[in-house]
Amino acid sequence: MPRPAKIKKNNNKKEKEAVPAKKRKSFSRLRGMKDVLFDEYRYWDLVKSKAIDLARTYGFKRLDTPILEPADMYERTTGETSDIVTKEMYAFVDKGGEKVALRPEATPSLVRAYIEHGMFNFPQPIKMLWLGPLFRHDKPQAGRYRQFSQIDLEMFGEESPVADAQLILLAYNFFKELQIDVQVQINSIGCKECRKEYSNKLIAFYKERGKRAKLCPDCNKRLAKNPLRLLDCKEEKCVEVRTDAPQIVDYLCDDCKNHFTKVLEYLDELDIPYNLNTYLVRGLDYYTRTVFEIWPMDGEESRQTALGAGGRYDDLVEFMGGRPTPACGFALGVERVISKVKEKNIPLKQEDENVIFIAQLGDQARRKVFGLFEELRRSGFNVRQAFTKDSLKAQLEEANRVGAKFSLILGQKEILDGTMLIRDMESGIQEVIDYKKIRQELEKRLNNENKK
Ligand SMILES: [Zn+2]
Ligand SMILES: [Zn+2]
Known part of the structure; x- marks a missing residue:
């Protein structure tokens, strides 16, 4: 049926408006931010409830922390040279003159909470489950947002390689139960002692004739402060140069080597597919020994697509003013997991039965x-x-x-x-x-x- 050509004319143009036109203003989301609408939220429910159920089975308890924290907490822990702190952190001076930051990652807050609430007095290990939004002023690109969400699991007070393996098992099961095929990328970056020797070897390697000129500007800057980071640079030329670089596994001290061997043995025992990735170092300052990432089996197997990542940080509690306490943990990127779930057309539970x-x-x-x-x-x-x-x-x-x-x-x-x-x-x-x-x-x- 054709629509009537003329819509009833409004002759009275001066009809009273609730809000005068010049006062009206429409608003849009900030760049890199997103709304999660009704249908989309069903995926969030699926992913969150899977993580919560699984974490509970393994004895993790949920806690929450503030979105706003002291900015220098991240400068000191995440690392003054890390991209997160130097380029991406939402930091500002508040009305009281204090320099604060929207949390760019969860671990420092959780360590702070562990120390601030005297959790070392509780029976160890302390197993934490945390989920919530994080903020990084990143370049917006497909699938990445400036406000994004993570699910974090952290374990304090457990030195044993069983803890590392159990966290990896948990992450692996999470994906398996969501029907997402993943592979664990794993490496050990040693402890303070053995890493020092390795760093020197690495610097010497990169300083060999002609190599520095080939590196990207970022890597040239990193070489003195954080040489390990050169190994996970994504620039093509840097990837080329690193091919013959010395490998840290050859420089691990006996304790670190022992720890790493045990972790891998447990993974073998549990039939968890992993790849020993000697270039994996993670971008943060606080990691020690085991570091790992969870990569999807299909698609581009680049670091960009890591669905989750974590590792051990045995020195961080002490570094933040607590008692020496071994710890390890990992984080899953909720948005990335959801996009995988969608890609795979995994059916959502029918909530509306009967x-x-x-x-x-x-x-x-x-x-x-x-x-x-x-x-x-x-x-x-x-x-x-x-x-x-x-x-x-x-x-x-x-x-x-x-x-x-x-x-x-x-x-x-x-x-x-x-x-x-x-x-x-x-x-x-x-x-x-x-x-x-x-x-x-x-x-x-x-x-x-x-x-x-
Ligand atoms: Zn060591
Ligand atoms: Zn580079």
């Missing part, structure tokens, strides 16, 4: 079904309604939209008869039932449904 829709016709019926709705809801039925709508057609459309199995319909006639109509939404067949026996009738029908 939906009963309640429809009404007329004011009297509407008043009556308000009570019925509450009664059925409290009895555990999965009820829906559209009481603001008057027409039965519109209500039944809504019933279809929410995937209702049955609709209960109450009109003037039914009120007089003490009955109600029950409509099978699939077949469209309607029957009259006794208003007082609605509950029994629903139970009977849903039971038959489930037996099918």
